[in-house]
Amino acid sequence: MYCYIDPSLSIASVSSPSIFTVTAAHAAYLKADQTIEVHDAAYANSDEAVISSITTSGGATEVVTLKTALSFTPSSGNSIQLVGFLDSGKAYRII
Numbered sequence: 156m157y158c159y160i161d162p163s164l165s166i167a168s169v170s171s172p173s174i175f176t177v178t179a180a181h182a183a184y185l186k187a188d189q190t191i192e193v194h195d196a197a198y199a200n201s202d203e204a205v206i207s208s209i210t211t212s213g214g215a216t217e218v219v220t221l222k223t224a225l226s227f228t229p230s231s232g233n234s235i236q237l238v239g240f241l242d243s244g245k246a247y248r249i250i
Contacts, residue, residue, distance in 0.1 A: 182217035
């Protein structure tokens with residue numbers, strides 16, 4: 156099992172293995188070219204990807220597009236890890 160000290164975010168809705176939405180509050184933590192990990196609660200499905208772009212429309216949710224598709228199609232409520240902090244610092248992972 157992994158221990159994360161970084162913020163954990165949730166997926167709001169999913170369009171495809173490479174496009175999903177997060178709440179506007181969670182979007183503030185995400186940046187283009189940032190590596191993230193997406194997983195379900197049991198880690199049965201887990202993969203890392205690099206963010207290609209994220210919208211900044213100012214709406215309730217923002218669209219995250221990945222450079223490459225995840226190996227699975229995430230679901231609403233799946234977690235996003237390796238987020239980093241608002242100061243643009245890189246994420247920490249302790250194994």
